Amino acid sequence: MERFRTPWPHAPTHQLSQSGTYFVTAGTYQKVHHFRRPERLSVLQRGLLKVTQDFGWHLEAWAVFSNHYHFVGHSPAGVAGASSLSQMLGVLHVKTAGWVNRLDRAPGRQVWHNFWETRLTYQKSYLARLNYVHQNPVKHGLVPVANQYPWCSAAWFERTASPAMVKSIYRFQVDRLGVLDEFDPVVESGEANPKRQSTGALHDATARFWSATRTTTRTKRRLFTRP
Numbered sequence: 001m002e003r004f005r006t007p008w009p010h011a012p013t014h015q016l017s018q019s020g021t022y023f024v025t026a027g028t029y030q031k032v033h034h035f036r037r038p039e040r041l042s043v044l045q046r047g048l049l050k051v052t053q054d055f056g057w058h059l060e061a062w063a064v065f066s067n068h069y070h071f072v073g074h075s076p077a078g079v080a081g082a083s084s085l086s087q088m089l090g091v092l093h094v095k096t097a098g099w100v101n102r103l104d105r106a107p108g109r110q111v112w113h114n115f116w117e118t119r120l121t122y123q124k125s126y127l128a129r130l131n132y133v134h135q136n137p138v139k140h141g142l143v144p145v146a147n148q149y150p151w152c153s154a155a156w157f158e159r160t161a162s163p164a165m166v167k168s169i170y171r172f173q174v175d176r177l178g179v180l181d182e183f184d185p186v187v188e189s190g191e192a193n194p195k196r197q198s199t200g201a202l203h204d205a206t207a208r209f210w211s212a213t214r215t216t217t218r219t220k221r222r223l224f225t226r227p
Helices: 038-054 085-104 123-134 154-160 163-170 201-210
Strands: 021-028 058-064 068-074 112-119
Touching (some): 021 085, 021 123, 038 085, 068 123, 085 112, 123 163
Antiparallel strands (some): 021 068, 021 112
């Protein structure tokens, strides 16, 4: 079961990258809540962390929801800007779309719609967006404290960063950031606590989902599926 553990990133650097640091948002087609259940959120989060790791992106913050996700990440060293971003997210979107469509018995359904990226070039803007992503579950009213939401980076950040750094990042104001974030995500209850699925159904679902995935540059994949 070791190979199915969540591939957590290395400790955050909290410095802009010379190759490029980006704030990325992706949403589902018509904002449908395809990932509304805990198991689906867990698979989507693991998928995001795995595909960014495989493509050489270093994530500093992320938040995964029923109909969208955000992340702040550094593009790979030696790669021009975000040139690998479209292919990387194409792999994630093709695999997750196929997976949820099999679960819902809806072959060929369009799941993902688009993504938006912003290159961050000012340190304060970068740090404010880190806090925005960490705190996003609170903004959407899903939890009272960000580290209680299992599908975002807040708990990981508080474990890996120094207390002084955590306090410094959490001070940044985010209410005036112009972020496209009108998604109103939900989490359906009635399933087992995802923290208790680490050796059971969640591992099995993750194994089935990623068993055929090889996130290399051998094959160009389309980012958008046809409606």
